[in-house]
Amino acid sequence: QVIQNDRQVNTLDVDVDETCLELMALFQPAARDLRFVTTAMKISTELERISDLAENICERSIELNQEPQLKPYIDIPLMAERAIKMVGESIDAFVRG
Template sequence: MGVRQEFEGELDQLKKRIITMATKAEKSLLLAIQALTEQNIDLATHVIDSDRAINDLDEEISEAAIWLIAKQQPVATDLRKIISTIRIANDLERIGDQAVNIAVATMQIGSRPLYKPLEDIPLMSEKVLKMLTGSLEAYKTDNTILAKKVADDDNEIDELYEALVQELLTTIAKSPELTEQITQLAFVCRYLERVADHITNISEHTLFTVKGKHVDLNQ
């Protein structure tokens, strides 16, 4: 096997690790929302305990990427791929952290009846998870058009976040005894909004890899 072939094989392994990490982060977020809607404390605990695997992958990817740079001294195009891999891993790790934050909020709410059936937050999470799927597909296929579309979808998440928080604040004003629960639900909305920002970052990293310049999509 030639040097170039070996290098491309190692790049491919990095990409596969990213996909594995993304799958874990996606599952963690999905389970965190399920734990919230079902008020399932055991499931929330599982989400928190599972975060170590995501953190470990982040460290493994960073170490492998840095070693690859040191060993191969890659040219500009390849270097961009490696740098983007490190950045995407970091954003995925932060998405995992937000899933943990949602699980913690679920535990804070506990088994007390929710002030109303949760519909808006699960809807918001579905849109966020769809963004994550799109951003990863863009990354895997170097699809800059899809990467930009995913980033555009973040505007809808921002609007949903603002509307939900406004509704929650109005509820507190009417029912101050619900303040603790409403505050935790507002935090969950914020965590989902942050996940969407990290997904937008992943799209930015894909554009950087393909085009060689940084584009700020978080606007």
């Protein structure tokens, strides 16, 4: 599912960039509004990068599952849980301003 969702995230990143560029062209935002739009573009790019990295982790995990385990993979779900929480908190902070 993560691998399939990466394509959707890539598309959304392009959509966000296009929308932000349209907003800047049409409304020529200044100061706070301009910072908001440019920050949204940067965040979108970083979320797309996170999605690419998550896809890579999933692909490697699938490969690792084909091999005998040297030790339990208990850290992977814990890292995923923490990463999801951190991204959620970051997005909340952006939305709240």
